[in-house]
Amino acid sequence: MRKENVSMAVIRRMPKYYRYLDELYQNGIQKISSRALAEQMGLTASQIRQDFNCFGGFGQQGYGYNVDTLREQVASIIGIDRTHSAVILGVGNIGRALIRNFNFVQCGFQLLAAFDTDTSIVGDVIHQIPVLPVDEMDAFIRENKVEVAILTIPAAFAKATAERLSDLGVKGIWNFTNVELQVKNPSVTVENVHFSDSMMTLCYQISED
Amino acid sequence: MRKENVSMAVIRRMPKYYRYLDELYQNGIQKISSRALAEQMGLTASQIRQDFNCFGGFGQQGYGYNVDTLREQVASIIGIDRTHSAVILGVGNIGRALIRNFNFVQCGFQLLAAFDTDTSIVGDVIHQIPVLPVDEMDAFIRENKVEVAILTIPAAFAKATAERLSDLGVKGIWNFTNVELQVKNPSVTVENVHFSDSMMTLCYQISED
Numbered sequence: 156m157r158k159e160n161v162s163m164a165v166i167r168r169m170p171k172y173y174r175y176l177d178e179l180y181q182n183g184i185q186k187i188s189s190r191a192l193a194e195q196m197g198l199t200a201s202q203i204r205q206d207f208n209c210f211g212g213f214g215q216q217g218y219g220y221n222v223d224t225l226r227e228q229v230a231s232i233i234g235i236d237r238t239h240s241a242v243i244l245g246v247g248n249i250g251r252a253l254i255r256n257f258n259f260v261q262c263g264f265q266l267l268a269a270f271d272t273d274t275s276i277v278g279d280v281i282h283q284i285p286v287l288p289v290d291e292m293d294a295f296i297r298e299n300k301v302e303v304a305i306l307t308i309p310a311a312f313a314k315a316t317a318e319r320l321s322d323l324g325v326k327g328i329w330n331f332t333n334v335e336l337q338v339k340n341p342s343v344t345v346e347n348v349h350f351s352d353s354m355m356t357l358c359y360q361i362s363e364d
Numbered sequence: 365m366r367k368e369n370v371s372m373a374v375i376r377r378m379p380k381y382y383r384y385l386d387e388l389y390q391n392g393i394q395k396i397s398s399r400a401l402a403e404q405m406g407l408t409a410s411q412i413r414q415d416f417n418c419f420g421g422f423g424q425q426g427y428g429y430n431v432d433t434l435r436e437q438v439a440s441i442i443g444i445d446r447t448h449s450a451v452i453l454g455v456g457n458i459g460r461a462l463i464r465n466f467n468f469v470q471c472g473f474q475l476l477a478a479f480d481t482d483t484s485i486v487g488d489v490i491h492q493i494p495v496l497p498v499d500e501m502d503a504f505i506r507e508n509k510v511e512v513a514i515l516t517i518p519a520a521f522a523k524a525t526a527e528r529l530s531d532l533g534v535k536g537i538w539n540f541t542n543v544e545l546q547v548k549n550p551s552v553t554v555e556n557v558h559f560s561d562s563m564m565t566l567c568y569q570i571s572e573d
Contacts, residue, residue: 163406167561167565170561170562171558171561174558174560232568247461248458248460249465255457256458257559262560262564263567329566344566346565352376352383353557355382356555357555359441361536362442362448362472
């Protein structure tokens with residue numbers, strides 16, 4: 156179902172489709188037209204059809220989408236129907252918030268462990284996730300073939316840590332350090348979380364002309 | 365410089381432009397062609413020209429952009445050249461992380477206060493921000509004409525709190541509760557932060573075909 160050369164704009168809409176479809180599904184809605192889905196999501200119906208055509212297209216003109224089926228197809232496109240492994244580096248406020256509140260399973264991930272340099276929290280278990288010493292990280296990542304590392308460490312360590320993770324064989328880095336990261340190995344994906352982009356978008360919308 | 369009917373896709377690219385232009389500026393780069401900027405940002409040169417045309421267009425064909433000027437123009441479009449007021453509701457892990465680490469000033473905001481129901485932290489001062497009791501919130505927001513409220517409270521309280529904030533006259537809500545919020549008053553903007561969209565995008569990219 157995957158296609159090459161799908162634009163990042165389309166890829167970034169997929170989680171949003173999943174979010175809306177999942178809500179419809181949870182509310183017991185079985186069918187929805189592309190027009191109704193478009194209205195709810197603030198897109199156009201033709202945009203939605205184009206997006207799904209990137210993955211082969213689903214639904215039949217005039218019949219609308221079967222919510223349950225489309226939801227599963229989108230889940231499969233995103234890859235959340237499989238389980239990927241993740242660890243978290245840095246158990247500060249953001250790290251702790253993610254461990255406690257983020258629904259990793261819903262996003263296709265199993266969080267295996269957290270790592271920190273602070274000996275006063277190493278050994279703790281937060282929400283069933285063990286906090287391990289950072290000098291066990293390399294062996295743990297290699298042995299468990301960890302796919303994704305979540306960076307919630309101070310910005311100063313971001314770049315070097317990302318390269319080290321890349322060398323250890325992770326496929327992806329979820330970066331909360333506010334440093335725009337790229338790693339040398341092109342097969343490692345970095346997803347930079349920019350709170351400031353979101354806050355600036357809000358700034359635009361509340362600012363007077 | 366503002367225009368009506370600029371699409372959200374264009375608006376959402378503005379903070380990204382600012383981020384890249386600011387980095388060029390910090391590195392002492394004075395001129396950049398739309399092509400070079402496009403390459404760095406993973407866009408096309410024509411996309412960049414189209415985006416800026418939404419706001420009147422800057423730069424002259426063949427001469428490239430003056431980094432300093434364009435950075436200031438983008439700042440003005442976004443509204444971060446003015447100072448907007450904000451308060452934060454909920455001093456849990458995410459709230460605390462934002463107070464400590466988020467650069468509000470760079471995003472055009474001054475954080476005035478934080479509110480929490482937990483009497484054991486009310487009275488604390490975190491990074492010069494006072495933690496006030498939640499029953500002082502209404503008066504504080506009205507008296508200080510607070511423009512934006514940042515929601516880092518438990519999801520269960522999100523909807524009711526958002527409506528209350530809307531009644532109190534805030535213009536925007538920055539929502540970290542993982543609940544997709546809308547408020548009845550259409551003039552109040554809600555910016556929902558969805559960590560899951562970001563994690564799912566990463567999931568897509570690391571998943572095998």
